[in-house]
Amino acid sequence: MTPLSIGLIADTTVQLHTLSQIVEVCGQKVVFSSVVQEDIASQLGNLAAPVQAWLVDVSDATLCWSDGWLETWLEQVNEPIVFSGGDCPVAGSAQFPDWSRRMCNKMQHLSGAVNLAEQQLSDLLSDRIDSIWVLAASTGGPAAVKTFLSQLPPQLGVAFIYVQHIDKEFGQTLVQVLSKNSHYPAYSVEHGSLLKNDSVAVIAAEYWTELQANGTFVMKNEGWAGCYSPSIDQIVANVARTVGSRGNVIIFSGMESDGAISSRLIKQQGGQVWVQSPQSCISSSMPESALAAGQVDETATPEALAEKFIRYRAEQIKINTLNESYKK
Numbered sequence: 001m002t003p004l005s006i007g008l009i010a011d012t013t014v015q016l017h018t019l020s021q022i023v024e025v026c027g028q029k030v031v032f033s034s035v036v037q038e039d040i041a042s043q044l045g046n047l048a049a050p051v052q053a054w055l056v057d058v059s060d061a062t063l064c065w066s067d068g069w070l071e072t073w074l075e076q077v078n079e080p081i082v083f084s085g086g087d088c089p090v091a092g093s094a095q096f097p098d099w100s101r102r103m104c105n106k107m108q109h110l111s112g113a114v115n116l117a118e119q120q121l122s123d124l125l126s127d128r129i130d131s132i133w134v135l136a137a138s139t140g141g142p143a144a145v146k147t148f149l150s151q152l153p154p155q156l157g158v159a160f161i162y163v164q165h166i167d168k169e170f171g172q173t174l175v176q177v178l179s180k181n182s183h184y185p186a187y188s189v190e191h192g193s194l195l196k197n198d199s200v201a202v203i204a205a206e207y208w209t210e211l212q213a214n215g216t217f218v219m220k221n222e223g224w225a226g227c228y229s230p231s232i233d234q235i236v237a238n239v240a241r242t243v244g245s246r247g248n249v250i251i252f253s254g255m256e257s258d259g260a261i262s263s264r265l266i267k268q269q270g271g272q273v274w275v276q277s278p279q280s281c282i283s284s285s286m287p288e289s290a291l292a293a294g295q296v297d298e299t300a301t302p303e304a305l306a307e308k309f310i311r312y313r314a315e316q317i318k319i320n321t322l323n324e325s326y327k328k
Contacts, residue, residue, distance in 0.1 A: 004111050007032035007051035007079075009040070015057050015088045022100055023055065026107040027190075036070060044073060053110055055103075057084035082106045111192040129197050129215070130320060131158045131313070132247050134239055136232040138165040138254025140282025144302045145252055146178060149200070151306030154183035156313050160200040161211070162186065163235045165228055165254065168206040175202050191219040205229045210238050228258045232286075236262035245270030250305065252276045254286035260293045267295045272312075274298040274305060 006028050010016045016033050023030050031049040034040050036058055054077065058070070074081065084103065089095040135145050141164055149160075166174060171188060178186035178200055186200040187193070195201060195215045203209050207219040209230065224231045232251075236259060239247040248271040251259045263273045273295045278284035280301040290296055298308055 004028045004107075005031040005050060005052045007047075007054045008034070008056075009054065010035055010057040010088065011059060014090070018088050018091055019055055019057060019084075021091065022103050023107070025100070026104045026111075028107060028111065040070075051079055053079050054081040055084070055107075056081055057088045080110055082110055108191045129157075129159050129195065130246055131316060132195070132239060132243055133158055133160050134232075134236050134247070134249040135160055135162045135200070135252065136236065136249055136254070136259045136286070137163070137252040138228075138232075138256065138258065138283065138286060140253030141165075142174060142177060143253075144276055144281070146182075147302040148250070148252070148306050148309075149178065149182050149184050151303055152183060152310065155198055156310070157197055157317070158313065159195050159197050160184060161195070161235065161239065162200050162202045163230050163232045164202070165230070165232075165258070166205050168204065168229075171202065171204055178202070189217045189219070191217070193217045203230045203235060209235070211235075211242050213242055228256070232259040233262040237265050240265035240269045240271065248272040248274075250274040250276070251286050251290045252302070253281035253283050255283045256285055257289035259286055260289035263290050263293055263295045272297050274300075274308075276305065277301055 006023050008016055008019050008023070008030055010019060013035055016035060020030050020033065032043075032047055032051055034043055056074070082103070089099050135148070137145055145162065145164075162174075162178070164174060175186045175188050178184075182200075184198055184200050186202050187196075189201050189203050189209060193201065193216065195211060195217070201217070204219070206223065206229070208222050208224050209217055209219050212218055223229065224234065226233075236247075236249050239249075240262065247266055247269060249259065249263060249266050251263070251274070253276055266273050273290065275287040275290045275296050275298075277299050278287050278291070281287060287299070291299065298305065300308060
């Protein structure tokens with residue numbers, strides 16, 4: 001996710017230094033930084049770089065002696081603001097750990113809100129993303145999913161969510177492998193990340209994650225329930241509940257039965273359940289479990305699934321176009 005451009009305003013340079021550290025730890029970047037002083041009003045009116053959000057740590061006393069201009073600016077500024085209220089503790093103090101955690105949580109939520117606002121919901125779970133497919137895999141899955149994606153032409157107008165049983169150390173490597181020679185770039189899901197058309201959102205192994213109705217991902221500072229990380233059943237069930245008939249799943253090579261239970265929810269909501277043919281899998285347990293549940297619409301090799309997907313998507317687009325014409 002692209003870092004936010006943050007502007008900092010504080011009472012002292014010590015506070016500014018602490019705030020800068022927090023911004024960096026939270027994965028954002030500082031593009032403006034100043035203590036409250038006589039010429040700050042002109043600085044704020046002539047920024048060298050655009051600011052997407054502000055982190056302000058000033059006391060009530062500062063507001064009083066600034067002749068009202070700071071309070072007026074705070075009322076009129078268009079960008080979102082995170083307030084610290086002049087209580088920024090010194091790094092290393094007893095209060096600092098709890099304060100820094102609270103600020104990081106605020107920054108994470110702010111990042112999601114700003115991204116959401118800037119995209120105006122156009123690339124989220126609106127009519128522009130009418131098809132969401134969970135790609136579920138475990139042992140042998142990365143090669144199968146990579147093969148499937150490599151056979152797809154560009155701009156099918158589909159959002160992919162990839163759930164792969166994997167150790168957290170290999171998450172970024174998986175993103176790089178999927179993105180290479182593909183029309184569908186992969187990105188690691190973080191707190192506040194957006195679901196994107198024609199991209200692959202890769203779910204992290206270490207944190208429980210959910211897709212929200214507004215198209216953002218929410219991560220909690222806790223692991224996945226059960227024995228799988230990440231949990232395919234949890235993500236697929238979440239997608240089924242959140243987007244209804246627009247949610248679909250393809251279950252690729254993998255051990256055990258993760259994904260079989262939640263595939264029933266996809267079918268109940270009117271979505272599609274596809275699986276890689278067991279004979280083409282390195283480990284066939286996951287596809288076989290889904291087949292045993294009796295909810296599968298298509299089964300084939302990764303290459304053949306891609307061919308079927310192209311035809312299915314073309315028919316889906318045709319139906320959607322006719323429906324839109326009928327509405328007009």
